[in-house]
Amino acid sequence: MLMRRLVFVSRERGFREVFILDIGLKTGLEYVDCLIERTYGTLNFSNSHELMRRLKTLHLMEIGKLVMLTAHRSEETRGKHLRIDHPSTDLLYDNKFITVQKVDGKPRVGRRDRA
Numbered sequence: 001m002l003m004r005r006l007v008f009v010s011r012e013r014g015f016r017e018v019f020i021l022d023i024g025l026k027t028g029l030e031y032v033d034c035l036i037e038r039t040y041g042t043l044n045f046s047n048s049h050e051l052m053r054r055l056k057t058l059h060l061m062e063i064g065k066l067v068m069l070t071a072h073r074s075e076e077t078r079g080k081h082l083r084i085d086h087p088s089t090d091l092l093y094d095n096k097f098i099t100v101q102k103v104d105g106k107p108r109v110g111r112r113d114r115a
Contacts, residue, residue: 022085025072032065066107070098073109
């Protein structure tokens with residue numbers, strides 16, 4: 001519920017703009033972490049099909065967490081994703097990709113040049 005209050009959507013000039021606050025991303029990351037931890041703790045299944053469905057769901061939750069992490073670390077406005085707390089676009093990051101690597105068991109966000 002808190003996440004909905006901290007992410008604002010504006011429909012001006014026929015397109016959608018998403019205004020994101022840093023506190024909303026932090027809250028969302030904490031919520032997803034708790035949800036993943038709780039899901040791993042209650043992982044029940046009676047056959048291989050149920051196991052596969054639950055693992056797919058957990059993988060999608062992990063991917064969602066990584067997307068939120070990269071949005072949190074971005075600290076700039078880019079395109080239609082407008083950060084109220086970081087309203088400018090950093091031109092140093094033009095033509096760069098955001099990357100996520102697992103280092104010492106934790107995700108590390110970085111940037112690399114386009115190939």
